[in-house]
Amino acid sequence: xxxxxxxxxxxxxxxxxxxxxxxxxxxxxxxxxxxxxxxxxxxxxxxxxxxxxxxxxxxxxxxxxxxxxxxxxxxxxxxxxxxxxxxxxxxxxxxxxxxxxxxxxxxxxxxxxxx
Amino acid sequence: xxxxxxxxxxxxxxxxxxxxxxxxxxxxxxxxxxxxxxxxxxxxxxxxxxxxxxxxxxxxxxxxxxxxxxxxxxxxxxxxxxxxxxxxxxxxxxxxxxxxxxxxxxxxxxxxx
Numbered sequence: 001x002x003x004x005x006x007x008x009x010x011x012x013x014x015x016x017x018x019x020x021x022x023x024x025x026x027x028x029x030x031x032x033x034x035x036x037x038x039x040x041x042x043x044x045x046x047x048x049x050x051x052x053x054x055x056x057x058x059x060x061x062x063x064x065x066x067x068x069x070x071x072x073x074x075x076x077x078x079x080x081x082x083x084x085x086x087x088x089x090x091x092x093x094x095x096x097x098x099x100x101x102x103x104x105x106x107x108x109x110x111x112x113x114x115x
Numbered sequence: 116x117x118x119x120x121x122x123x124x125x126x127x128x129x130x131x132x133x134x135x136x137x138x139x140x141x142x143x144x145x146x147x148x149x150x151x152x153x154x155x156x157x158x159x160x161x162x163x164x165x166x167x168x169x170x171x172x173x174x175x176x177x178x179x180x181x182x183x184x185x186x187x188x189x190x191x192x193x194x195x196x197x198x199x200x201x202x203x204x205x206x207x208x209x210x211x212x213x214x215x216x217x218x219x220x221x222x223x224x225x226x227x228x
Binding site: 040 | 119150155156157158159160163203215216218219220221
């Protein structure tokens with residue numbers, strides 16, 4: 001059974017047209033992450049939520065925003081997509097217990113195409 | 116900041132062993148991970164190793180860690196065509212609850228029949 005679900009799997013948007021990507025999880029994990037992965041590159045962390053606390057990476061552009069209305073759902077909003085924002089967007093979760101090893105569980109990703 | 120490096124490509128014959136190498140710079144890394152990514156898919160955790168271990172074996176997978184040289188390797192025994200994928204090394208140094216992973220650029224493994 002899918003544990004981290006991302007919808008849609010493929011998203012096409014127009015230059016400058018706002019777009020929202022969705023992630024949901026059935027694991028009841030405290031932490032949810034959004035990564036951007038461009039072709040042939042490593043995933044790059046954009047931001048994460050620990051419960052309701054939002055943590056933005058220093059180099060994440062202002063164009064990227066996130067919402068977490070409840071434990072299960074987290075959204076990535078791109079306010080004005082540019083051609084350079086075309087990428088795979090990966091959502092991940094982990095429990096958020098302090099200390100110890102914690103696996104990050106990844107969703108299948110949403111591939112965004114900007115026309 | 117942290118840096119994780121991997122070679123970009125590796126080709127092996129089916130049935131041979133594959134060895135994928137990774138180096139990292141953060142000496143405070145506590146856990147090191149290997150993830151597999153098949154085309155168009157998310158990342159699947161293969162295995163991880165705690166920094167106080169030298170070796171971890173899990174079925175066909177063997178992870179070796181040389182902490183002094185900050186070198187990590189993943190050996191896949193009896194490599195199969197289904198092992199063709201991109202393999203990412205990642206390190207985690209955060210002691211907090213939000214495990215921030217720093218990924219290498221990935222190694223594309225191609226298994227030839």
